[in-house]
Amino acid sequence: MRLPSRYSLFPFLLWWPTVTRRTLGTDLLVGLSGAILALPQSIAYALIAGLPAEYGLYAAIVPVIIACLWGSSWHLIGGPTAAISIVLFTSVSPMARPGSEEFVALVLVLTFLAGLFQWLLGLLRFGNLVNFVSPSVVLGFTLGAALVIALGQLPNLLGLQVDSQRTAVATLINLAQHLEEADWHAVLVALFTLLVSLACRRLWPRLPALLIGVVAGSLLVAVLPGFFEGITLVDAFEGTLPPFTALDFEVNSLLQLLPAAIACGMLGLVTSLSIARSLAAKSQQLLDANQEVRAQGLSNLIGPWFSGSLSAGSFTRSALNLQGGATSPLAGVFSAVLVAAFAVFCAPLIAHIALPSMAAAILLICWGLADMPGVRALLRVSRSEFVVMLLTLLATLVLELQTAIYAGVLASLFFYLKRTSQPRFKYTGDGDEELLRLEGSIFFGACHYVQQVLQLSRGERVVVDARHINFIDYAGVEMLHHEARRLQTQNRQLVIRHARPHVIEEIQKLEGSTCPVQFED
Numbered sequence: 380m381r382l383p384s385r386y387s388l389f390p391f392l393l394w395w396p397t398v399t400r401r402t403l404g405t406d407l408l409v410g411l412s413g414a415i416l417a418l419p420q421s422i423a424y425a426l427i428a429g430l431p432a433e434y435g436l437y438a439a440i441v442p443v444i445i446a447c448l449w450g451s452s453w454h455l456i457g458g459p460t461a462a463i464s465i466v467l468f469t470s471v472s473p474m475a476r477p478g479s480e481e482f483v484a485l486v487l488v489l490t491f492l493a494g495l496f497q498w499l500l501g502l503l504r505f506g507n508l509v510n511f512v513s514p515s516v517v518l519g520f521t522l523g524a525a526l527v528i529a530l531g532q533l534p535n536l537l538g539l540q541v542d543s544q545r546t547a548v549a550t551l552i553n554l555a556q557h558l559e560e561a562d563w564h565a566v567l568v569a570l571f572t573l574l575v576s577l578a579c580r581r582l583w584p585r586l587p588a589l590l591i592g593v594v595a596g597s598l599l600v601a602v603l604p605g606f607f608e609g610i611t612l613v614d615a616f617e618g619t620l621p622p623f624t625a626l627d628f629e630v631n632s633l634l635q636l637l638p639a640a641i642a643c644g645m646l647g648l649v650t651s652l653s654i655a656r657s658l659a660a661k662s663q664q665l666l667d668a669n670q671e672v673r674a675q676g677l678s679n680l681i682g683p684w685f686s687g688s689l690s691a692g693s694f695t696r697s698a699l700n701l702q703g704g705a706t707s708p709l710a711g712v713f714s715a716v717l718v719a720a721f722a723v724f725c726a727p728l729i730a731h732i733a734l735p736s737m738a739a740a741i742l743l744i745c746w747g748l749a750d751m752p753g754v755r756a757l758l759r760v761s762r763s764e765f766v767v768m769l770l771t772l773l774a775t776l777v778l779e780l781q782t783a784i785y786a787g788v789l790a791s792l793f794f795y796l797k798r799t800s801q802p803r804f805k806y807t808g809d810g811d812e813e814l815l816r817l818e819g820s821i822f823f824g825a826c827h828y829v830q831q832v833l834q835l836s837r838g839e840r841v842v843v844d845a846r847h848i849n850f851i852d853y854a855g856v857e858m859l860h861h862e863a864r865r866l867q868t869q870n871r872q873l874v875i876r877h878a879r880p881h882v883i884e885e886i887q888k889l890e891g892s893t894c895p896v897q898f899e900d
Contacts, residue, residue: 390448390449390450390451390670391448391449397707398706398709402706402707402709403709405704405706406705406709406710406713408703409699409705409710410711410712410713410714410716410717411714412699413710413713414713414714414718415587415590416587416589416590416699417439417458417693418590418718418721419587419589419590419593419737420435420458420459421435421436421438421439422435422436422732423435423737423740424438424459424460424461425438426535426613427464427465427468427741428459428464428468429471429472429477429478429482429486430467430477430482430483430486431478431483431614431616432613432614432616432729433726433729434687435459436718436721437621437686437687437722438458438687438688439458439715440621440719440722441678441681441687442457442681442682442687442690443678443690443715443718444712444715444716445674445678445681445682446674446677446678446711447711447715448674448712449674449677449678450671450674450675451655451667451670451674452655452658452666452671452697452708453658453664453706453708454658454664454697454701454710455700456692456696456714457675457678457691457692458690458693458696459688459689460647460650460690460691461525461528461744461748462520462646462650463689463691465524465528465531466639466642466643466646467486467489467688469779470489470636470639471489471639484624484626484627485636486688486689487626487686487687487688488626488627488628488632488683489636489640489689490643490679490682490683490687490688491626491680491684492633492636492637492640492644493640493644493647493679494644494676494680494681494682494683494689495676495680496640496644496676497644497647497648497672497673497676497679498672498673498676498677500648500676501669501674501675501676502673505669506648506652506672507668513767513791515757515767515771516768516784516787516788516790517649517650518753518757518768518771519769519770519771519775519787520646520783520784520787521749522748522750522754522775523547523771523773523775524748524775526775527550527775527776528744528745528748529741529742530551530554531550532738532741532742532745533554533738535565535611535734535735535737536565536566536742537562537565537566538561538562538564538565538566538609538610538611539554539560541553541554541557546777547775547776547777548776548777562609564606564607564609565609565610565611565734566735568596568599568607568610568733568735569596569738569739569742571596572596572735572740573739573742573743575592575595576591576593576740579592589740589743589744592743593737593739593740597731597732597733600612600733601731607733610733610734611733611734611735612730612733613732613734613737614730615727615729616730617726618724619723619726621686622686623684623685623686624684624685626683642785643689644676646691646784647675647679647689647691647692648672650692651671651675651691651692652668652672654693654694654697655671658698658701662701675691675692754768763794763798764791764794767787767790767794770790771783771784771786771790774786796824799819799820799822799824799825800824800825800827801828802820802825803819804816804818804832805818808838811838811839812838812842813836813837813838813840814844815832815841816843817829817845819847819848820848820849820850820855821851821852821858821859822851822852822854822855823854823855825855826854826858829858830858830861833862833873838871839870839871840872841866841872841873842875843873843874844876845875845876845878845879845882846876846877846879851882856885856889859873859875859886859896860886860896863896864895872897873896874896874897874898874899875899883898
């Protein structure tokens with residue numbers, strides 16, 4: 380059933396009538412919690428991406444509002460994420476100096492391209508295309524990205540000034556060469572931040588541990604200015620709402636950014652839809668994947684015009700929405716509005732944040748990204764998928780991250796095609812009849828294997844039990860006709876038994892009434 384056009388253009392009209400004064404109050408409180416969680420994370424993700432701190436806040440405002448209002452999920456809330464931030468950094472840093480105006484401009488153009496790709500997928504109703512990025516690829520990429528991010532933050536934690544590198548291995552080698560230059564004052568600030576954050580998580584789990592840790596570490600530097608004189612602080616910025624930014628669509632830059640934009644777009648969609656489906660299963664909500672894809676694309680199409688870098692679903696903030704009892708996407712809207720209020724009125728406070736404290740907070744975020752129970756479960760369930768996860772993980776360490784995503788997808792498709800190209804056969808012999816029960820479809824990739832099995836059969840009547848064949852393509856039809864004629868020259872028969880009507884129809888199309896294949900119910 381198609382929805383009226385007004386609901387297609389403005390999907391928030393579907394849930395808007397359910398909003399009451401009570402639900403508004405609940406969503407406002409949940410939004411406040413989400414904003415408190417978003418503040419340190421957004422600033423940290425901006426630094427990971429090589430952007431000035433304020434751009435992390437900008438990415439948590441306009442893109443979040445659009446994704447919440449035009450999305451399908453009640454609880455999904457987006458913004459900058461760790462994995463996407465590191466992909467942005469590795470994709471754009473070879474083209475411009477991180478933090479520079481040119482770098483920011485390129486990141487915003489890349490965001491627009493990724494959003495356009497996402498929106499087109501949703502418009503063409505190809506939302507399920509993201510299913511080709513398997514969970515094992517996402518798991519391996521996330522684990523690898525956590526290691527890459529952690530390595531990238533070690534210079535800030537150690538008080539080092541070193542050039543950024545394109546791969547994790549290169550970063551590690553470069554770091555080892557400058558390790559003797561480390562500033563133990565910076566290490567002390569980072570350790571203090573870690574201890575406060577961990578203690579807060581342990582003793583008061585409901586409080587924003589990251590924010591408290593960063594504030595404590597920064598206060599330590601402020602209280603003892605003589606002892607921590609050389610500690611680097613986050614760059615200050617003028618408190619404003621997200622400024623309008625004109626994008627520069629220079630052809631050469633577009634061509635250079637396009638592969639990374641597609642990789643970022645796919646990664647963002649996989650992350651967002653995985654979180655949305657998980658939350659929908661818990662809240663018993665019916666999710667429209669294509670609408671959610673369009674909403675994510677729209678948020679990244681419009682976001683960069685308001686200085687917002689690429690955003691995607693955030694698991695921690697979305698889970699907080701669900702656990703806090705959010706009744707509508709307005710909780711996400713309130714969260715974005717409160718982040719905007721902080722960007723306007725509290726911007727001077729950011730200039731007092733110690734960079735080693737922020738690096739320590741990012742390390743804790745990286746630790747949270749490492750899903751070791753998921754890795755162990757994957758090893759128990761599927762060795763081939765575990766290999767895909769390992770290959771993706773290794774690719775993130777030795778290749779650029781956007782290339783690692785493609786490598787993981789190709790590895791996953793390789794194992795999938797390997798399984799489907801060798802469908803299972805069960806053999807049963809009954810006198811002159813040899814029964815082959817095929818468990819799988821017959822398509823071009825499986826034709827050679829199925830043909831080999833048929834050629835090894837020795838019965839007078841070679842019967843293929845086809846009840847489990849859901850699909851057969853032209854190559855499969857041609858192969859069956861060829862084998863049927865070969866058996867006819869040997870006074871033998873090829874019989875297809877219990878085939879579905881559409882499979883019989885496809886097989887008979889090639890030669891009509893002269894089809895050499897016999898059929899039985």
